[in-house]
Amino acid sequence: MHTVYIFLTGPMVWVSLLILVFGLIGKFIYLTSMAKKRDPWIFNYFQFKYAIKSILIWLVPFATMNMRRNPVMTVVTFVFHICLIIVPIFALAHVIMWEEAWGISWWTLPETVAVTMSFLVLGGILFFIIRRMKLPEARYVTRVQDYFILLIVALPFLTGLLAYYQIFNYQLMIILHVAAGHIMLIAIPFTWLSHLLLFPMLRGYVGSEFQGVRNVKDW
């Protein structure tokens, strides 16, 4: 068990991070070069100020018309995404591991906050699952992989909490936690989790098209 742990927290971290980073960079290069070849005008119309404006506005809660129309979804989405990003970076245990490995460290979340935020992530996923099952327009277009992706995102947080509370076998849970984290990182470039990258790319394109060419806001 220990060797598995050493492998997962050692070499495997490199593997996952490299797949994540190069997966996203590769995706970026693939899409931009393909666009350059076949839709070169995208770059002619691209304007940085409009791209940034579009991205920023869509990152502010209730700044867009559709966010205001769906207040519950907006609150859940923002809380979910913020917690999803903040917890892995600032959780105490994670920062300690960075420090042990590379001697670098940064500010950490108080434990109760990290735990609460992890629950919020799971709550968000539960909300998304129920929404997909109950809301006809979401159910109609939901594919099996959509649930599967939600599961991939949920598992690191679920196992993390189980390990924190030492429910079941702690050692096993930690290994599962690290493994689940790896699966999520690796899944990002290959599933719609890649909206991490595609959100700014698409918004940049749409923002330039709407504000720049069509002279109208895109939110």
Added chain:
Amino acid sequence: MSEAATAAKIEDPGLDQGVEKLTRDQIQSTILKVVNQENSARLRAMVGTCVSCGLCSEACHYFMSYDRNPYYAPVGKVKETLWEMMSRNGRVSKEFIRRAATTAYTECNLCKRCVHFCPFGIDTAYLMTVVRRICHLLGVTPQYLQDTCHSHSATFNQMWVKDDEWIDSLQWQEEEARDEFPGLRIPLDKEGSDIMYSVIAPEPKFRAQLIYQAAAIFQVAGSDWTMPATPGWDNSDMAMFSGDAEMMGRLKKKHYEAARRLRVKKIVMGECGHAYRSVYDMGNRWLGFKDMPIPIIHAIQFYCELLRAGKIKVASRITELCTFHDPCNTVRGMGLHEMGREVARAFCPNMVEMHPNREHNYCCCAGGGVINCGPPHKMTRVLGNRIKAEQLKATGAKIIVAPCHNCHGGLEDIVHHYKLNMKIKFLGDIIYEHMQKPGAVE
């Protein structure tokens, strides 16, 4: 299968006979060609990023009007068409293509309202255009729409107007207008004019009074204008909507070339939405122009400029309650909502807004070539825009100002079907009736 998919099939020879000839291999190779060669990163990014959250649903008037049937949600339409085509690598059946064509041509107006709803900005209108392109290349297009495209190919106008009939219609309107304005001309092919005025072919075909009105406005404003006597006068573009990108390019080239030949400073277009989309957005790109190769302005901009410059002045005002309908192509297309209102308000002080409005306005459900799919599909769009009827009714207005031909067609059918008892007017109608007319015979 959803309720709509199992509903009685609408017969359309263009679609029914079109799919008869297809083979599986032909379908596959066409889909792969369009998806992999003609389209690129944009298509992949949009299809691959969709998290199928359904937040776009309420953007669509079809979805809202058909009792929130998810089949009509923008993402539902993509699921029914491109998702399947792409995930099955093009191995889809004839029946699938028949259904996809119905969805893309008659159940989506390409109004782009859903772009405002999607957090990622996924452009379902573009995705439906891709489906239409596939259907066009497969020869599965609604018969009425295809007829207008045939007309475009043969005559460079949408309505089979012959070259001499075009000139004849202009001279007829000139003659009519000279009763009111004795010195009025509709200058044909006058090289070196400031303005080339271009219209859509339905104007000479059955809305000739619009040409009369425009001539009167040009006359009063003292504009130096002309209309081309040769093909290129029609700025409309149903080929853009059928998926015939090659013909779209030829049409726009003809239009720009007519203006170049006449050495005009700019083109002013009549009150048409889709023609505007085709010159500023689609056709120019196909031809490789970043912008329009010659300045082109929509009638809304032109009228607004005339009013601001004091070249046309208000003589009387409409006292009845009016509301302003924002056509998708002038609003989500060019942000002309405030200019349109400025012109309308000058003549209609008693204005009420419909909600939602401006760039979030509901579509008329006629645009995107849907009304051009003809009588077989009429009820799809009339029933598919109950939400618009409710929106209009809530204003309590008596007059709808709509600066777009397609919107007129769509709104007329809705007003009639839902018994709204409202009149629909172009800005040109209002200006012509209510402007000061120096030099006119009373």
